[in-house]
Each structure stands twice: as C-alpha cells, then as structure tokens.
Amino acid sequence: MPARRFDRERVRAVRRAADVSQADVASALGSADSTVAGWESGATTPDQEKLPALAEVLNRPLDDLFPRDGLPDLTDLRCDAGLYRYETRTVIGTKSDGPVAGAEQGVRRLKDRYVPLLAAAYGVTEDELRRAQDRSFGEAGEDAADAEKVPETLAEKITLLLERSYPGRTAPADREIADSVNAYAGSQVTSAEGIEALRTGADDGPLPVVLEGLARFFDVSRLYFEPNDAVARQVYEGLRLMQAAKQGKVGRVRARGMGVDGLPADVLALLNDLAGELDKKAGPGIDSE
Structure with a gap:
C-alpha cells in the first residue's frame, strides 16, 4: 500500500504552533537535531516507523498529520x-x-x-x-x-527463501545453514558443500532429517520442500481416509500399512482428531487394520 504522506511544511508549521523545538523532537525520537532539520528542509524524509512517535510528540493524531490512501497492509x-x-x-x-x-x-x-x-x-x-x-x-x-511463479525444484525453493527472507541484509552462508541442520539432527548429516549442492541443484535427494533441519532453519513447513506430486499424494490419501471415516468404515485412522510415502505424523494426528469427532456423532466404527 502507499506509505503515509509526509508533508515537511505542515510538520514544521504544526511543530512551531505547538511551541516544540527541533531539539525536543530529536530527543523524543532518539534522533540527531540535524536529522529533524533535514526532514523539515526536504533533504531527507523520516522512516515510516518514526511517524507514530513524531505525531505523538507533536500531539496530533497519526492519521491526521500523516494520512494514508487506502487500507493498511x-x-x-x-x-x-x-x-x-x-x-x-x-x-x-x-x-x-x-x-x-x-x-x-x-x-x-x-x-x-x-x-x-x-x-x-x-x-x-x-x-x-x-x-x-x-x-x-x-x-x-x-x-x-x-511470487506467483511457484518454485518446483528443491534448489528453486531454497533460493527463493534466501532471496526473499533477508531483504537489505546478507543471507546466511552455506556453513551457517549446515551447522544449524547438524545441530537439529544431533549429528553430522550435511556440510557447507552439501548445502551448496542442494542450493545449486547438484543434489536433489537429501536425507529426510536434512529437509527437516532446513524447514526448522527457515521456519517453514516441512511440506514446503516436498515435491509437488508428493504433497498431492499425501492430500489425496488424507481425503480418502477421511471419506472412509465419514462413511463409518473407519473408526480410527492408523498409519499401519501406509509405507514410507504415507501421511506425516502431524497430519495423521489431525485425522485421528477428526475421526474421533465423527465417532462422537455417528457412534463407534470399525478400527482400520
């Protein structure tokens, strides 16, 4: 959305009418006197984060002194x-x-x-x-x-996180990421070279614990790193089991017999909870074997 409008002449007029000096404003905002003078001269403009404190020291409503067009994001x-x-x-x-x-x-x-x-x-x-x-x-x-260009490969997904999650700052190095993943795993499961291989696409088949460590490091869902078809398969399996539960054929969804491509533990827990609710409404069903 458009930023709040800063009108230097109005700010100066309001400050003078309130009998507040530039030094007083600077002190209240933790800025230098020259910084406030620069705002009023038009040499610079304050950060948007500074405007609430500036409105407060001038005893004016934020929306009145610094209006914004449209609703906030x-x-x-x-x-x-x-x-x-x-x-x-x-x-x-x-x-x-x-x-x-x-x-x-x-x-x-x-x-x-x-x-x-x-x-x-x-x-x-x-x-x-x-x-x-x-x-x-x-x-x-x-x-x-x-953002609509959805990343498909593991390398593209890691690259997107590195590019978008650290604006104006240096993204973490491969060594830092590897150290975090190893700390999560409790053992040496990757290296800086290993992370580089994942990031560049040289390796697209890391251990599951590495993907879990990456998800923890970037604070995203583990499913973010799954191939799109694998996610779709998990969703389909979940829907199939939920339909069975709804029809009274399954009283408790279990992981038994689902193999390595089955549903994650957190998804199974959710389905069990939902199946339990269905049990309460429809009476006891038949445990799946």
Whole structure:
C-alpha cells in the first residue's frame, strides 16, 4: 500500500504552533537535531516507523498529520506500531525476522501462532491483521507477480527463501545453514558443500532429517520442500481416509500399512482428531487394520 504522506511544511508549521523545538523532537525520537532539520528542509524524509512517535510528540493524531490512501497492509501495521522489521523477531520469538519479511512481501503467509502475537504488538485485532496480510498478498505489485511463479525444484525453493527472507541484509552462508541442520539432527548429516549442492541443484535427494533441519532453519513447513506430486499424494490419501471415516468404515485412522510415502505424523494426528469427532456423532466404527 502507499506509505503515509509526509508533508515537511505542515510538520514544521504544526511543530512551531505547538511551541516544540527541533531539539525536543530529536530527543523524543532518539534522533540527531540535524536529522529533524533535514526532514523539515526536504533533504531527507523520516522512516515510516518514526511517524507514530513524531505525531505523538507533536500531539496530533497519526492519521491526521500523516494520512494514508487506502487500507493498511502488514508493513503499514508494523510501521504504525513504530516497530522496525528486525524487532519483530522478539515479538514472535524467532531467531530472524524472516517470517514477517516473507509475509510482508507476499511470499509466504504467517504461521497461525504468530498472528495473535503480532496483532497484540501492532495494537489491532487478529482479524484486522489477517485482512492486512491478504492485502500484502493481493496488492504487492511486481513482488506478487514474482511470487506467483511457484518454485518446483528443491534448489528453486531454497533460493527463493534466501532471496526473499533477508531483504537489505546478507543471507546466511552455506556453513551457517549446515551447522544449524547438524545441530537439529544431533549429528553430522550435511556440510557447507552439501548445502551448496542442494542450493545449486547438484543434489536433489537429501536425507529426510536434512529437509527437516532446513524447514526448522527457515521456519517453514516441512511440506514446503516436498515435491509437488508428493504433497498431492499425501492430500489425496488424507481425503480418502477421511471419506472412509465419514462413511463409518473407519473408526480410527492408523498409519499401519501406509509405507514410507504415507501421511506425516502431524497430519495423521489431525485425522485421528477428526475421526474421533465423527465417532462422537455417528457412534463407534470399525478400527482400520
């Protein structure tokens, strides 16, 4: 969405009318006197994250002093809360601000557990935050067009994460990623050379524990790294079992007999819960063998 409009002449007029000096503004915002002078002269403009504090020190409503056209997206909500993106990692309890950066850029949506934390930090409801997220994905211009090109290979998926999750900062090196994956596995399962091979496409068949470690490092779902056809197969199998449960043929979905390509444990747990609900409504069924 368009950023809030900063009118240097109006800011100067409001400041003078309030009998607030540039030094007072600088002190309240933790900036240098010369920085505030630069804003009012037109040499520079303040970060959007600074505008809430600037409106407060001038005792004017944010929307009145710095109006914005249209409804806010995720970036707007964060800036209106006076938070820089790097500060959100503390809010959601992650090592990096990658999850927030990805959502703001329309690359991947926030995990459900992050929504209430960010909503509270931004001073909005969870519904308002979700609607802002929808706008980040639906009105992100060229970034949204790029995001529609869904990566297919493992190398493309890793590259997308590295390119989009660290804007304005240096992406982690192969060694850093490898060390994190090995720490997750509790043993030496990969190396910097191994990560490079995955990233460049030289290797597209890593151990499952490596993919799990990558998912943990980038804070994405393990399914993100699965081939598209494998994900589709898991969804189909889940739907088939759910249909059987709905028809009263299955009382408890079990992993027995599904093989290495069966459903992940978390999906099975969800299906078991749903099957249990069906049991309550339709009476006991027949355990699958």
